Amino acid sequence: MGRNALQELEQLDGNMLECAENWKLDQDAAGLGSFLRALEDLEHVIAIHLDGLGERQERLLAYLEDLYGFVRNKDVVAIIDWIEFQMHPFLVQWKKGCEDE
Numbered sequence: 001m002g003r004n005a006l007q008e009l010e011q012l013d014g015n016m017l018e019c020a021e022n023w024k025l026d027q028d029a030a031g032l033g034s035f036l037r038a039l040e041d042l043e044h045v046i047a048i049h050l051d052g053l054g055e056r057q058e059r060l061l062a063y064l065e066d067l068y069g070f071v072r073n074k075d076v077v078a079i080i081d082w083i084e085f086q087m088h089p090f091l092v093q094w095k096k097g098c099e100d101e
Helices: 001-023 030-052 056-072 076-101
Strands: none
Touching: 001 030, 001 076, 030 076
């Protein structure tokens, strides 16, 4: 994927973590803004790098299905947990894969 992909993943991960942190601090508007930016980043990364996802594709799809349920249920606590315990570790692993390439 290369350097550009690594930068895109860093931005995505940063926006995800910022979202979780804002929501934990009861900064709902800031958290929502970060969440929406993260979703835009995620859409961009997937659109550009879908073919290169390989084995990550199935796991990412499962994570997105989880997220859809949390959003549908308006479960902010579950979204925070999803960011911190599913998506962040997934992105760390993905970034490591980019560095190894």
